[in-house]
Amino acid sequence: MRTLAFPYTEAMAEKIHGYTLGSEVNDTWQDLNRRYTRHPKNLPYRDLSLGLRYVSSDYATICKDPDGPGTLLLMRKKIDTAIISRLFAAFERDLAARHGAPFEDLLGPLLRLTKPRTIHIAKYLQAGTGTHADIPNWVFDVATWRTIELLRGVLKLPDGTDLLLRPDIDGNLVAFNRPLPETHPRAEQGIHYISLEPITVPGYPGILLNIDAHISATTGFPGNAKSLWIATDDTGMLLTARHRYDRPNDRNVITGLLPQLVDSFSIHGVPANFTADDLLATHPRIRARHATPPDRHPIGSGPGRRFLDCVLEHATARLNTESLVLETTPIHNIDAPGDPDRHAKLASAVNAAPQPIHISVVYQDDLQRHRSAQALTEVLNLPENSLTTAESTFLDGALTITFDSAKTDMLVTPGPTHLRNTLAEQIISTRTPDALHLVLAESNKELAAAKPAEDPKPQLRRALAAHGTVSQFIDPASTPKPDAADHPANAAVRDLLRAAGLTATTPTRVFSRPLQPQPCVIVGLYTREQNQPATRMISLSALVSDGTDTPWHMLGYHPDAHGWNDLPTAIAAHHATNLSQFNDPNPATRTALARAYTERALHQLRTRYDDIPMIIYIDGSNRYPLWSGTTNKNLGNEQLDALPHLGMINPADISLVRVNTASDGKLPQPVRATGKRANADDGAVPATERLYHLPGARQDTYYLINRWDCTRFG
Template identity: 25%
Template structure:
């Protein structure tokens, strides 16, 4: 009689370690906490600086003090100006603190460095110098909220990695049969300073860099150290560099991370910090060495230009290494890969010893099926179903073209989408042609003057006589337009000036006509399949146009079939609210805020299509998605602070109340259909306190914007709020899946997964777990991708292996979307999580998974497609393996 095999468990191994008293041991830092009196003095100083600068959004340059003190003490210094707290790993002399803050005050208020009297310290300097410097054991400050959630002081989160990084660096990292020395840096991370990754010529380098961050998870009693890594690219010169890593003159000191001031090519070391150090008698420091390198690079560039050379020859790696500011072309690929993360996890557990308690996830569900390319292409039946659900009779696609090539590509894509012969589809100029019975047609207009780059004046006149752009009753009009948006790289057209960019200008003209538009770039043809001739880029553009119009295909109906408790799947709407702050740029008076929302509304008839609707902060009216998007894009982003340094709680509360009013309006718009709200917890945590981890298990604070919908009547509120987090530094990094038996013995491991895993709550912290939807990038999963980084690290990379340049290739790793439902009128958290996961996996107009579910992703796209977005959004460095949200 055979016995049943032991039940296997799938355990998700994460690069996350519990921060316990035993792990921290006797680690300590020195803290000066000036309390409310210090905060008041700093605010007086900060306000005086703001008045002198004449701008409300600026703050006193507190980084001068931090930068100077790091140079004076060896590195580990952290300063929280808002709370008047100064922390350092080693004690700092009172006189040094007094002098640094006196110099900071004098320089910030416009005094000449030689006129500042160090014998007459100002109040803020005297306060910091006279505040007792207490050596505090970090373990004593692992505090908790009333509901036992982690709630340590800010300075603990910022300083706890200092000692852990030193301990992890005590032993070399054994990886790819190599012994790699790790060096701590002043940010609490680690750098393989002596073992960079070279390109195949040995002249360009990327540095393996590891970051340690203390974060929390809901209903996990201990804070966590989350570990991430990147292939940080080293620039060949200081031009455009925003951040520099520099070695100090003593081996026992950490590498210093220095942020440079200024914009564009000519960035500088903070001049005020250099002046302060010189005044204190420190004529040579790591800052001076960085400054010397900046000046040397400028001289080398001038000499190269004088001799007719394009740029100076690359220099060998020295003690100062500038980090590339943007993810331009580089001969060493980005990302560190899965194998590196596995080796790093083993190293951390070994060096931290028995007190290292990893965090795990456990298999919850999934079995998600990957859509095929042909399934993504929306069929004519999907178009007519959406038209019926939207109460529309006809879709007219208006193609605006300038070159014959793009016209033909549009024709080929439309012919394939509607099962027509492209040879027989040759529309006459301005004449409508049927694509699908009486329901879908297309018209082509040759408008090169409208589409070309140049001044905005008079552009709208080119479309004034195009009657096909004006929707009749029962019609939807979607515009497919040609553009040329060069990036200035070799072989592509120059990038137009912001004031002459036709893409943004035509977008605004069309939006004011209640039209949405999708562009196709004639300079980009990366999507043509050489074996079949299929133009995937053109088809993807057509699918994006359908998404902009709010069309929902049958794939969405197939994944929304499971009930949520007593509510049927078609009895719940799903809303997503997207919030983003855009920093003030040169020429702007204020920062900008973008708030957009969308909702998936259930079908009103059996087997009907779901419909998509939208709302924006500028329009504040729920409309069908294409009309909401056009109304949003027709107006500028509204001005608003919502800044970390300037805005107070009242400002955030005001924005949250506007969103609450939108939710009340949504309840009416839905006719009483229950709905959920999904938000990005990282982006929105300042708007709603109830999203924060330390607030879990606590009753809502009365009369506050605790959660979305808190300030409106209960009958209008959502049944649940789903909090997402996709920020790599905030979400534990998945490393591998370990299969264990019923006795927790390891059977085998698998290197990747795309399923859902749960993080179980600790005892006595309730029953609410957190779920992780684990992702791998579509590049890693694609045909011929080679899955670089899955079996070896860049230390073993070859310039040519089986048709792949392993040095130049990007290395990918798993990421995760954290899903945490906060239920209000339903207890069915797992069902809510699975709906969210399915709506991430089943994207609109895209065969790959997105990190946001459809409602929140659609709200995000309203923002990303805004005419002002690309001109004003701050560029992002792409060192990690983040999944793109672009479709």
């Protein structure tokens, strides 16, 4: 299978220029920061970096010095320090004007004195063994702009149409000059553009240039616009910008400092505001991206795959190398086809649960009550029209379903927490004694958007969890068209049952030939970092099979659930408090604490199940991995502390699988089957259950292209 990933070799690596911003510049910057911002905000470095890209028509950024203390201005092209000084002065002038302060020209004179030094990219292409990012982020950015330099220019479509690819300041290549079709009402045309992201993949040496092709709908109505492309000349770099509607003056204003910052460096100037007429002009200087995908594609069906083919041919010729090829393997049918009896099996799982199940449906809108009843009927294989009363009992008393109407202000209107606490107590008072209680409640994201801090959904979830009750929600926004299948409601019911540890999945559906059902433990580890506030989250769950064709036993880990416990107990503990948050401001300290927490949990589980095989799945998209042996460059490092399972009981019976998904944005884009000609109808990459092998990786790495067009690495 051909992909749009190309190797970035040392031969492509180049020299860039670093301008040291000394202590005087840093001190002056901090002084301006205190003068023009409020803590904890900082001055908008990003606008200045993007301005430098515009004036140099290439990559520029301001970052920490990679070889020592201090700050560095990195640029692919060497430019006169007078231009840099002028841009910094313009930045300071715009800040002063915005705050009604006098312009003192403090930064500009300091920048005239800086001298560039040469930095060799090849030095940074080989990463060390640390747990942090393998290669500095700016190296990836430089690789992006080197690729832009090679790919920009004319790309030819299959019908002979020439598209002029122009870079924008965000690092995309945009066919700004020729949207298709040529004429269309309200300027709803398609803009072809290419995004580029250098990546590393598990066990693969070096950087891959990951290219993707897109067609974005444009609009001639400012109210539908998500963002803007601004052309200040006919062939050069494009500005990208946001906008807002200035109601008092009835105009659409281009926001941010960037337009003002680069106005004097442009040929035609950068407008401060725009109208619909500007977007509808014959040769517009501004094009607006549509905020939402239109119902019908502006240039017809199937253009995306054909554009992928064109980009593959274009990139192969311009980069003078072949793209990454994924090899076909005999491994297939890793997931059994749909089970026609899954509804009956799920009902059997409910019937075989160790305690009765009570599902409370809480609603304020009759349509949502009807959706919930239909979904419960379909998912649990209940008799038709059996949920028309306030309470119904099934499976010889093993399942009770009740419907409780709630007032709008109690259930879906944003407000103080005590409203949801009161509602939760009312719901809990109706639960069946000694039953596992589940709640399917109505929510309304449209109402919640008015006051996100008082969103009723998390308030009610936490209030119910304090009573040991897990919950799931159904929103009117997901209501399907009449007579259409209600997949969102069905999924909500399945998610609710899954949170209770109830599933129709059995070992025989997973371990099909040549595998055989046997006792095993499958562990899932999911972790994420966020910046504001700085914290790390970890979620641990497990499936345990005794090797017979009975549903999995599902466990979850949370300190407030006394470690490993039944999944609903662990989920309720998570919803009632926090999910293992580590809040130390130092990333290394957060990582160390999170690693100790995770290893303690894994050792506890292994001690409980020490004599059966265990498989540990860990997600691979986190910026600060817990173990150095799971980073792309060091995948498979078998030092004792490099992987989580090496110090556990019977490590030979434990497998570790790292998983990346397409949503992480770190996987090569598949284009067509190997050996097929460009634009061949039989060359499309089909949905499949076959695994594709990544050649050249130090550890076994596989692709799965499934029916939802999602790619995964294992």
